[in-house]
Amino acid sequence: MKSLATAASAPSATPAERGVPLSAGIRKYVHRHFDLVVGAATLIAFFLAWQFARPLGIPGLSAVEPPTKVVAASWDLLSSATFWTACYKSVLRILAGFALAQIIGVPIGLMMATNRMAFHTIFPVTEILRPIPPVAWIPVAIIFWPTREMSTVFIVFLGAFWIVLLNTIGGASTIDESYRRAALSLGSNRWHLFRYIVLPATMPSIVTGMVVGMGISWEMVVAAEMIASDTGLGYLLWQSFEINAGAQVIVCMLAIGIAGFVSSALIGRVGRLLTPWQGRR
Amino acid sequence: MDARTNARSPGAGSGEIVVSHASVGMFDRGGKSLQLVEDCSFLAERGLFTVLVGPSGCGKTTLMNLIAGYIGADAGTVRLDGVDVKGPGWDRLMVFQETALFPWMTTLENVAYGPMVRGIKTMPEIRAEAGALLERFGLGEFKNRYPRELSGGMQRRGELARALINDPLVLLMDEPFRGLDAMTRQLMQEYLTRLFEETRTTTIFVTSEIDEAIFLADRLVVLSRAPARVAAVIEVDLPRPRRFEQLSSPRYAELKEQALNLLYAEAAAAFEETGAGADIKEAFERRHVAD
Numbered sequence: 001m002k003s004l005a006t007a008a009s010a011p012s013a014t015p016a017e018r019g020v021p022l023s024a025g026i027r028k029y030v031h032r033h034f035d036l037v038v039g040a041a042t043l044i045a046f047f048l049a050w051q052f053a054r055p056l057g058i059p060g061l062s063a064v065e066p067p068t069k070v071v072a073a074s075w076d077l078l079s080s081a082t083f084w085t086a087c088y089k090s091v092l093r094i095l096a097g098f099a100l101a102q103i104i105g106v107p108i109g110l111m112m113a114t115n116r117m118a119f120h121t122i123f124p125v126t127e128i129l130r131p132i133p134p135v136a137w138i139p140v141a142i143i144f145w146p147t148r149e150m151s152t153v154f155i156v157f158l159g160a161f162w163i164v165l166l167n168t169i170g171g172a173s174t175i176d177e178s179y180r181r182a183a184l185s186l187g188s189n190r191w192h193l194f195r196y197i198v199l200p201a202t203m204p205s206i207v208t209g210m211v212v213g214m215g216i217s218w219e220m221v222v223a224a225e226m227i228a229s230d231t232g233l234g235y236l237l238w239q240s241f242e243i244n245a246g247a248q249v250i251v252c253m254l255a256i257g258i259a260g261f262v263s264s265a266l267i268g269r270v271g272r273l274l275t276p277w278q279g280r281r
Numbered sequence: 282m283d284a285r286t287n288a289r290s291p292g293a294g295s296g297e298i299v300v301s302h303a304s305v306g307m308f309d310r311g312g313k314s315l316q317l318v319e320d321c322s323f324l325a326e327r328g329l330f331t332v333l334v335g336p337s338g339c340g341k342t343t344l345m346n347l348i349a350g351y352i353g354a355d356a357g358t359v360r361l362d363g364v365d366v367k368g369p370g371w372d373r374l375m376v377f378q379e380t381a382l383f384p385w386m387t388t389l390e391n392v393a394y395g396p397m398v399r400g401i402k403t404m405p406e407i408r409a410e411a412g413a414l415l416e417r418f419g420l421g422e423f424k425n426r427y428p429r430e431l432s433g434g435m436q437r438r439g440e441l442a443r444a445l446i447n448d449p450l451v452l453l454m455d456e457p458f459r460g461l462d463a464m465t466r467q468l469m470q471e472y473l474t475r476l477f478e479e480t481r482t483t484t485i486f487v488t489s490e491i492d493e494a495i496f497l498a499d500r501l502v503v504l505s506r507a508p509a510r511v512a513a514v515i516e517v518d519l520p521r522p523r524r525f526e527q528l529s530s531p532r533y534a535e536l537k538e539q540a541l542n543l544l545y546a547e548a549a550a551a552f553e554e555t556g557a558g559a560d561i562k563e564a565f566e567r568r569h570v571a572d
Contacts, residue, residue: 178381181351184369186395186447196394200385277385277427 065247073247074254083236087255090221090232093149094263097156098217105161106206109168114198126165134158134216135223142228152224152232159220160213164206171205172198204278207271214267218260233259295483296362296372296450298325298348303357304508305343317343319508320357325451328481332494334540335504335512336548341487342378344509345455348485349375361450371395374444375453379460380436382428388415388439389424395447411446418442434465441476454486458493467525470496474523491544495536496523503543506551513543 030037051068053061065073077083112119134155141151175198183197225234237252272278305318317340325331333341346352348359350368359366361373374395382391392411396402402410415424418438420431428436437457444452458466470493477484477497488494494501501515517536519527527533 176381178377178379179383181349181369182375182377182381182383183394183398184351185349185371185374186443187371187399189398192398196386196398197383200383203385275385277429279429 065250069247070250070254073245074251077248077251083255086231086233086236087259090225090234090256091259093153093156093221093225093232094214094217096153097221098160098214100153100157101160101164101213101217102210104157105164105209106168109165110172110194110198110202112165113169113172113202114194126162130162130166134220138224138227141224148228148230151228152221155224155228156217156220159216163213163216164209167205167209167212168202171202171208175201203275207274210267210271211264214263215260218256218263222256295328295481297327297483298373298451298485299358299360299363300324300344300348301358301360303344303347303354303359305340305347305352306355316508318347318354319510321504321510322357323502323511323514325483325485326500327483329499330477330484330486330497331500331502332498333485333487333502333504334489334491334494334544335509336506336544336551337489339504339507339547339551340509341489341504342455344504345375345453345485345487348451349373349453371399371447372450373453374447374449374451375455376437376440376444376457378456380428380433380440382436382439382443384428387425387427388420388431391428391439392443392446394443399447411442414442414446415439432465433461434469437461437469438472441473445476445480445482450483452482452484454484456487456489458488466493471525473497478522491537491540492528495519495533495540496525496528501536501540503540503547506547506554512547515540 047067049056049058050061050064051066053064053066056062108122112122137158138151138155141154142148145151145154179197179201180193183193188196221232222234222237225232226238229235233252233256237249237256240246240248240252301322303318303321304316306314306316309315321344323331333344335341343352347354348366350359350366350370350373366373382388383394386394389408389411392415393404393407396407396410397404412421412424415421418441420435420439420442423431423435423439428439431439440457458469461469474497486494486497488497495517498517501517502511503513503515504510505512515536519530519532519536
């Protein structure tokens with residue numbers, strides 16, 4: 001952490017340095033971009049600590065391959081077909097499981113929120129199944145579905161499904177009564193109420209469900225691939241660990257992190273397209 | 282639609298609401314029955330601006346929901362032009378306390394909503410009409426904005442436009458200007474008055490502001506403390522077109538005094554019954570003695 005201290009305090013400097021144009025410029029820069037400077041300093045410190053963890057004897061970190069080796073390993077891995085096939089497989093599973101969760105979860109949620117009979121029929125079942133973590137479903141999924149591929153997609157689906165369902169129910173059952181009343185007065189029938197009031201009023205909650213659900217989908221795909229699959233990033237990660245390729249493990253972790261980040265950003269985009277009336281945060 | 286966009290003869294195409302012996306009750310959380318409106322009768326005459334005033338919590342909103350058809354009466358009837366009101370309908374349109382413009386629709390889409398779901402015209406016709414109406418309401422530039430992007434006063438005008446495009450027989454307004462700042466509120470009162478004097482659509486307007494009530498009203502229906510009954514009806518004979526200068530006329534002062542005395546009697550009786558708000562009553566009494 002020594003490097004952090006020097007990096008952050010050096011430019012803001014001693015009074016003796018005042019009047020020197022260059023240092024004044026740096027001071028001004030640091031003042032204006034304080035967050036950037038501190039952030040960069042932290043990152044640099046972190047990578048330095050990681051790189052020199054072994055000679056410095058930092059516990060934990062020294063067990064991990066240093067960044068230089070990770071970079072070298074990523075070069076090898078990124079130019080191999082194995083890696084890209086794994087990415088492709090995982091993304092496909094995410095897309096399938098996530099899409100199924102939306103296609104099944106949103107209508108069921110809307111139905112449960114707008115129809116008392118449907119709610120009381122389905123609610124007891126969901127309340128028993130929902131607290132079970134999706135990972136705990138893996139063995140049953142393997143037995144239940146004819147292929148490993150289907151089992152993996154099922155686990156991804158389950159991960160996103162509950163959050164999609166809960167958000168949809170929550171959103172659709174808390175619609176301001178005055179919107180419904182205004183729509184009724186203006187001559188809406190049941191279909192109009194659903195299409196122009198219930199659906200758009202629930203959309204922000206559905207989007208929230210999508211964003212959270214996408215995060216959970218990535219968690220689930222990695223877990224399911226480690227156990228139930230022989231392809232995908234989760235499998236590659238576990239495989240790298242088993243053959244003792246430490247640097248490759250890190251590369252896989254980073255790849256999964258980046259993929260999760262990119263898909264969250266994409267979902268955010270889609271969400272803004274679906275709810276154009278909402279203010280930007 | 283031409284009847285709407287042009288000034289029309291007073292009362293033409295507008296309806297008459299007769300509330301007779303209406304009672305509405307409900308059960309509170311403890312299962313105790315609670316009477317909100319009791320044996321309430323009044324008339325909202327064709328082409329007149331009827332204002333309901335009453336102490337807060339007296340059941341004004343319940344009465345409006347009854348007329349709009351959102352709730353049913355336990356006893357008595359609500360009739361529009363002699364026909365029993367059986368549910369919500371575009372012939373009686375409500376402007377709500379807080380804006381109920383649909384946040385997910387642009388101003389134009391909001392205004393076009395009624396004609397669209399009723400399918401009475403083609404979409405291009407409806408859009409053109411809604412656009413023209415918004416232009417007339419000073420919202421032409423904001424037709425493609427979402428309600429969130431409009432000021433409070435603009436939202437209320439948008440909501441008025443959304444109701445009026447349907448040519449309702451009766452306009453119901455439940456404290457529509459609550460929450461607006463004093464300046465905007467006054468502008469909206471003036472705006473609504475001009476609009477009414479132009480169209481003469483039968484209007485029932487709920488407020489707890491006595492100045493607003495008298496400025497807008499042809500007829501003031503003073504409601505009793507809960508459960509709501511009619512305590513008195515005051516004919517507001519101030520000439521139209523209304524001007525804010527009339528608020529300083531001797532006749533206005535008389536009307537206000539008359540209405541305030543009735544309201545005070547009701548509020549005082551309510552305090553006596555419930556024991557709540559004794560301090561307010563005392564303050565009011567002291568003020569009254571000083572007068």
